[in-house]
Amino acid sequence: MNKLKATRDAYGDALLELGALRDDILVLDADLSRSTRTEWFRECYPDRFINVGIAEQNLVGMAAGLAMAGFIPFATTYAIFVGRAYDQIRQAVAFGQANVKIVATHAGLAASHDGGSHQGNEDLALMRVLPGMTILSPADYHEAKQAVFAAASHPGPVYLRLQKEPVPIVTAPAQPFQIGRAQILRHGRDVALIATGSLLCQALEAAAKLANEGIESEVINVSTIKPLDVTTISGAIERCGCGVIIEEHSCIGGLYEAVAGAISARIPCRLASIGMADQFGSTGDWQELQAKFGLSSQTIAEIARQLVGVSNPPISG
């Protein structure tokens, strides 16, 4: 596989570049700057960095106020703590249409050894129901870096979901990142593998396995969860007749339900979900946890085979 890099590192690096380009960028953190990589920005631009302390509600409220004064605040914490400031995000940021960027690292199972209490598998659901919230979920270092720049240029609230652990680089650095645009990374006619974030690389691995068995997958990278690129996604699913939706997030309220909700009225198809079942995470290595909860290329391939295998189910009486 390609070189491994974490998307949180992309955030740290992108902020350094953004800080040099624009003086209206402010970075806020709730005392996790070493882990979220905002520490790198703090070291370079100490007067544009604010540690609000362990206080996520104030983090978001202050960010809304700073946006009202014309700044572009990046309010940063772990995905799990986003829920802690949900009402503030709802009222002060989304309802108030504040130009705030909320950046959440350690999404999904990535806070692995911290245990289930720290694993944020609900954040996409929380953010999706907020009107006007743009939700970005980049898959690798290159894409995450571009997503940070795109978020800064996009007027209005943005939620950016990032990972702790290094993942393979699967997108091309030259590929332009556009909010609201999904990318077809592999063409196929048998099954659509629709993936976001950390599991895109697993989807590509699964596609390679399936190809050896004669099953051709179309692999789609959904790096904007909202607004969803319904055209690209429904096109792939329509071509294949079935799709597997893959995310390191609860099966409830995330990409699976976003896709199902958007296309069910348009095209007849069969969809399967790879994500956290309706349960909390646990402790262990990230990869061990991914395997335990079925978030792996093996499971993706298995589900895809089942979908393809039952593409013409017998009519039951």
Place this chain on the structure above:
Amino acid sequence: MDDFNQNSLKTTACAIRRLIIESIYKAQTGHAGPSLSLVEVLTALYFRHLKLRPSDPDDPTRDRLILSKGHAAPVLYATLAQAGFFPVEWLDSLRKLGSPLQGHPNVGLVPGIEASTGSLGQGISISLGLAIGLRRRQLPSRVYCIVGDGELQEGQNWEAMMATAAFKVNNLTVIVDRNGLQNDGATETIMPLGDLSAKVESFGWNTVEINGHDFNQIDQALSAVKINDRPTMIIAHTIKGKGISFMEGIVKWHHHPISSEEYQHAMAELE
């Protein structure tokens, strides 16, 4: 403040009270009690202290007021209308379908409304971010945030108070509407605040306690904050429902429709 200025503010305050009663009566819904307790404070702010021009509500150099206790929207709407931010007739549409005047303030629809508030506890954080931002922009603007005493039960206020002191923000003033009542009863019975001044001062704030219906005391406190080098909390002791005899100090008037008879009585008292 001389008698002329004080009498002029009193006349304005009376007009604002009439607008509050009228708009809530016409809506048959709304928070009269927590609006009436703030009339003198808002009158002193909008007609004497805030640097604002109703003809240019987006002037970047303006002072900002954030009404964290957003349920008191009727007093803010009435004051803004009285000050000329929008036509007084808008008040007749309070809380009605299609009106810009929702039950709680929301930004973008009404000239003079700075923030969407009413989910309690958020105003100081927003004001703090705004105050820091304005100072970074080297603007002379000051930020005033009005919170209720019951609202201080929300923990976010305390996060924001600590941060305001830590970041040495002195262009932010918080005014507490200390009327002693909340939705379900007496604030000190439901969740005692204890010695609020001592608590807040221990974080590094200045505090001052005033009679929130006395224009001289309000005026002195608001003048003092402009020269303080620390953030100030003005604890304004007020009476919920102030100015309407049958509403004063009565819990139910936190949020209650006004009958036709009550409306007549109230307006007669405000002549």
